[in-house]
Amino acid sequence: MRAVCRSWELGLLRCLAVRFSSRGVRADGDARREQVCSFPGVEPEPFEIGDHLIEASGKLHLLDKLLAFLRPRGHRVLLFSQMTQMLDILQDYMDYRGYSYERVDGSVRGEERHLAIKNFGQQPIFVFLLSTRAGGVGMNLTAADTVIFVDSDFNPQNDLQAAARAHRIGQNKSVKVIRLIGRDTVEEMVCGKAAAKLQLASTVVEGGHLTLGTQQPAAGLQLSEILKFGLDKLLSSEGSSVGEVDLESILGETEDGQWAADTPPAAEGGSAELEEAKNHMYLFEGKDYSKEPSKEDRRSFEQLVNLQKTLLEKTSGQGRLLRNKGRVPVPGLVGATAKRKRMLSPEELEDRRNKRQAAAAKRKQLMEEKRRRKEAAEHEKKLAWWASNHYRSFCLPSEDSEAEGGEHDGAPRLGHADSDVTSIEYVSGDVAHPQAGAEDAVIVHCVDDSGCWGRGGLFTALEKRSAEPRKIYELAGKMKDLSLGSVLLFPIDDKESRNEGRDLLALIVAQHRDRASVPSGIKMAALEEGLKKLSSAAKGREASVHLPRIGHATRGFNWYGTERLIRKHLAARGIPTYIYYFPRNKAAARPAGPSAAS
Missing domain, CATH: 3.40.220.10 (Leucine Aminopeptidase, subunit E, domain 1)
Structure with missing residues (x-):
């Protein structure tokens, strides 16, 4: 992969090093370098399929070994990439290897999207190709137990949200998340920044505070530094070590198509629960207020109710009537009984539901008939106009619904x-x-x-x-x-x-x-x-x-x-x-x- 990437990396250095101060160029350069890290090969259309599709990219070489390792063991995979062009290449690879797959990205409409999700949940489809930001209501992919990120997003929350597709309600298997990163490339810097962002979010959200002054944030990296990162190792390395990877020792044990879950030590879990019990929100000054109210609490509540009644009696005969009516007592403090509606029986509820459905169906039928009459009148008028001008239409008729x-x-x-x-x-x-x-x-x-x-x-x-x-x-x-x-x-x-x-x-x-x-x-x-x-x-x-x-x-x-x-x-x-x-x-x-x- 390094030998193929070298010319691409040097070309990006020549065209972008002179403009490293522009934010737009910085983002475009990083995106192009990530594309190079994923797949540097380019062919003219129509593409020729073959083994060179895998040999041109180190990531595809490793992905080929991963999928060959996962498929016979019964695992099912969610394959993410933030670039639709990379998804097109992965789709060609799936067709070449004969793997069954579905695909969803921003170009897929709602009908096809739900059909693809349904097929993946009900059929033994091996791979589901998704763009990292593809989402929507109902994106539940709990049939998969392995998540593979071909490339990482600049926003780590997008990757977390993408991985959560396999962690929805109903998931009863352990989920393994695998991320492919090009060594000594811009992807290492992207992942490093993502880890720092996640740590900062954890400190702010979970800790509730951020210590200022103890550690100053690092200055923003210039584009020239990003372009130079890993260049010496890229130029000094010739081969790739993908063939030396022992996937079973890295990914862990798998039994009957499921990953073996890592169980944390019991002592750590017990100490965490004990610490949480000491700091819960109902504990104040050594007293636990989460239990039932005491006699003092009940007595104080009755005093508040009596005070409210006394105030209402004093102000009932003073001022305007409407103004006094505006002073409504707090619900639950005064024992005023409100008039309740009569509860309908199940037969009456069913009858009311049927009447509403019949009325809605009748309105829909009337509107449909009105629309058809209008279209028929317009069509007759158009046919008469065509006949007067001796025009014959070459338009195909609408497809019959039964056919x-x-x-x-x-x-x-x-x-x-x-x-x-x-x-x-x-x-x-x-x-x-x-x-x-x-x-x-x-x-x-x-x-x-x-x-x-x-x-x-x-x-x-x-x-x-x-x-x-x-x-x-x-x-x-x-x-x-x-x-x-x-x-x-x-x-x-x-x-x-x-x-x-x-x-x-x-x-x-x-x-x-x-x-x-x-x-x-x-x-x-x-x-x-x-x-x-x-x-x-x-x-x-x-x-x-x-x-x-x-x-x-x-x-x-x-x-x-x-x-x-x-x-x-x-x-x-x-x-x-x-x-x-x-x-x-x-x-x-x-x-x-x-x-x-x-």
Whole structure:
């Protein structure tokens, strides 16, 4: 790992050493160095899977040995990383080794999040991949008994909260927490600062005081010091000692898939309980007030009640009536009996509950009927307008609910992966000219709802291939036939055609353009709705689906969520699915050919 990291470390030193006073550069430099510590290798897309994925990183080498040690012993693992790019690499590693896994990070929506948690709790899934800050209500992962941090967060409380996922109510096994740290790297400094922060928090919160003046806090480290830390050892060391690690002696004993718990000495526990008993909150000046009240306490309480009654009697005939009514006695001091409501019988409660449910259902039904009548009237009006203009819509109909339910039942569950069924073929080539056999080929392109055909990229490639896409899309925009989630499907064989099979184009409306003509990003809900409609059409035609690498080179694009939707609605239903990477440098591009990946 040190040999691979050396060029990365020196490059960061050259580009960041001159700007070590900036806080933004400091944070960015530390984050980049942590990425280097986790996985320094970089490959162009599409990635080639192989043993070099493990050999390029010391952490992955050690993680490979850890998982090989834990799996045959029946342990289940939570694998945390604060970087989603590292989770992508770990996901490729899980597919390569054949480990069953689930994944949750900030890009996973609520429905998929709860499904992944449910699958991990009910199925024998080995690894759960999470980002350190992924959370939410219901994140209970007590099925795991081993927590592994691939990298450490700058805020130690985030790591503690992440590890607590396995310590929820219902956990009856010992939990082992393992943290992977690069020796002589910035990670050692991050962990040292985290330990100091936790010690300070323990002193303030548990001790209730902080001694000032005895020890001055250390000055903030400059970026130059962080960059220089461990550099001499990095340059003087050549190999790695991962192969010499004895995991059983480090991790401890394990029996029947559970870690052996370390029992503390009884004397220490007894002394701690005794000390706590001496300092509890009800002990004051040698008297324990946590016991039942004495006779003196009862006598004092009665005197207070009598005093309150006397004051009320003296002021009852003085001043305004409303003002006197405002002086309400303290509850419990005066024996005034309040009028209580009549208790309902179980039959009456059940009857009232049924009436409320019936009324709510009736209101919901009336609102639904009103909405349907309004939509039907608008649709009839639109159809009449289309007929007067001799317009024929190319939009696919909505997927039938019964057919959708049947297909979902036949589809495999995501996460517990069957790579042969849910595979996506990654191809290097031009998606405007799909590599298909005798079957029909459907080319997919995402557009917005403005009706204005774009320029450059796939827009220009499709316009060169056929004149139909621009004409049909712009006409649909004029006729108000573009809404989020709709799909326009039509053939594009007017200029070029294959000897066998037809080429069709599916335009999925997945973006919205506002009044200022600014397009939004790809909306995942609209994309999912379009993929559902496309799935039914492609399956009915027995066609293959060809997509570009959606969102390629777009900063912050959720490719993991998009790939999951494509696999869920296309590949997992038995539809041949291909994703194309366009070779920018055609001279250096390798021959086009599909490579299986899942």
